[in-house]
Amino acid sequence: MSKVIISCAVTGAIHTPTMSKALPITPEEIAEQSIAAAEAGAAILHLHARIPETGEPSGDPDIFARFLPVIRQRVDSIINITTGGAPSMPVAERLRAAIRFSPEMCSLNMGTMNFGIFPAARRITEWKHGWEEPYLLNSDDFIFRNTFRDIAYILEALGEGGTKFEHECYDIGHLYTLAHFLDRGLVKPPFFVQMIFGVLGGIGPDLDNLLFMKRTADRLFGDSYQWSVLAAGRHQMPFVTQAALLGGNVRVGLEDSLFIERGRLAVSNAEQVTKIVRILAEMGHEPASAADARAMLGLKGGDRVAI
Ligand code: KMH
Ligand code: ZN
16 A cells, blocks of 8 residues: 555635634644544645634744644644745734744745735625624735745755645646756755645646646656645545645645535545545545655654644
């Protein structure tokens, strides 16, 4: 049996509280769903924070401090703190938690781009909170900023403490940007490439694109990288299944899709993890443990974080 790293992105900053009551908002909910996702088979937990009272995305390390230690005490999973925050958040704000907690991994978005989450607002007429509708609608004028200088700064500031990265690549050009930082010696093998499909502003969820991304990454990086796939919305499960068929690792979680199947909301992150574990088993794969994933990705270890 071959091992597949399952990442679970537990809450994110794309979906809003009105969209699903399963979306974890408070520190207690984020901790509880993260622990359940880990127990279901997720080796990596990709984490964002939200203001508990409103569900608004937040970069405040004091909010992260209310759930990270709880997760760490209960499960051995690799903690991966976002540096993407929310598309509207300034870069300095996005980095505060990763700098404070020096996790084994953090996300690193590999290019400035449009990031349109406004179509989701069309279907909703009654909102739980006043911030949700303008937050989504104004994404038609956001610039999700990740300049070369930002990326270099994050690689240096966090790399110094031994943090490694989930390199978020939303298009072919982002792979070339990653190759550039490899040439500069700021990224060192083995590194982890998260190929992202179906974000409005990035590459679309088509099998041809997946093959194109994979072939391009192979040409640029040879065998010095591990790859994983996530797809937004309804493409999530079919697309990560395709990736697993091709030998890739997978990311699921309510950050990427609120659904468990067409027309049915997931009841939790763990439900999505359980489903992909079942699909992987049918293919003869088993979930990598956190220890397996640490070895595959060359991570510093769960005892060398400031959580
Ligand atoms: N929301 C995903 C499409 C981050 O946190 O840095 C990408 C993401 C960004 O997870
Ligand atoms: Zn994220």
